[in-house]
Amino acid sequence: AQSVTQLDSQVPVFEEAPVELRCNYSSSVSVYLFWYVQYPNQGLQLLLKYLSGSTLVKGINGFEAEFNKSQTSFHLRKPSVHISDTAEYFCAVSDQSDFGNEKLTFGTGTRLTIIP
Amino acid sequence: GAGVSQSPRYKVTKRGQDVALRCDPISGHVSLYWYRQALGQGPEFLTYFNYEAQQDKSGLPNDRFSAERPEGSISTLTIQRTEQRDSAMYRCASSFLTGTSGYNEQFFGPGTRLTVL
Numbered sequence: 001a002q003s004v005t006q007l008d009s010q011v012p013v014f015e016e017a018p019v020e021l022r023c024n025y026s027s028s029v030s031v032y033l034f035w036y037v038q039y040p041n042q043g044l045q046l047l048l049k050y051l052s053g054s055t056l057v058k059g060i061n062g063f064e065a066e067f068n069k070s071q072t073s074f075h076l077r078k079p080s081v082h083i084s085d086t087a088e089y090f091c092a093v094s095d096q097s098d099f100g101n102e103k104l105t106f107g108t109g110t111r112l113t114i115i116p
Numbered sequence: 117g118a119g120v121s122q123s124p125r126y127k128v129t130k131r132g133q134d135v136a137l138r139c140d141p142i143s144g145h146v147s148l149y150w151y152r153q154a155l156g157q158g159p160e161f162l163t164y165f166n167y168e169a170q171q172d173k174s175g176l177p178n179d180r181f182s183a184e185r186p187e188g189s190i191s192t193l194t195i196q197r198t199e200q201r202d203s204a205m206y207r208c209a210s211s212f213l214t215g216t217s218g219y220n221e222q223f224f225g226p227g228t229r230l231t232v233l
Contacts, residue, residue, distance in 0.1 A: 102219060
């Protein structure tokens with residue numbers, strides 16, 4: 001079984017400032033890692049994913065995340081945020097070995113609020 | 117083509133009533149997942165299908181919840197004798213199932229917000 005912890009439920013950030021949203025996971029098996037974004041009144045959208053290879057992954061809208069196996073973390077970063085980044089962000093994992101069943105285990109989410 | 121669609125978008129029902137939530141996946145997507153998201157929480161897995169076969173229903177909370185996908189396309193999640201604790205956003209996602217290892221991205225629908233009074 002896997003679990004995902006997002007310690008920060010809300011993060012306020014000034015516009016054009018950098019941001020880091022934290023994600024830690026626990027799993028007895030190897031996992032794939034994801035960040036999803038949910039804009040108001042919309043469905044979940046994949047922001048980026050780590051499957052294998054380089055531990056630094058880049059996603060849409062200027063976001064990037066770094067997989068740290070020793071710390072079991074997958075923190076999301078953006079060097080300069082915009083008002084349009086206001087949304088809820090979810091970290092998620094999926095069991096690599098369960099081929100064909102790619103169910104996601106999500107964290108509780110972090111609400112990012114950009115202050116003009 | 118169109119994305120994943122879900123209907124109704126909002127459903128208000130009285131305790132004890134049955135409800136049926138519909139998911140229409142992206143055309144050609146083999147796999148279909150249902151998740152439930154309570155207020156202030158992340159989505160939680162309920163069940164998933166490959167084609168019409170229900171492969172995993174380990175996340176269904178009790179026997180009042182059931183799901184079907186009879187023709188391998190549209191899926192219905194049914195909750196019988198609804199209770200207030202069933203109030204949540206119910207999300208559906210679909211994906212391809214390729215014949216090789218690796219991850220198949222799930223595309224999410226807008227969800228159905230269920231309120232049980």
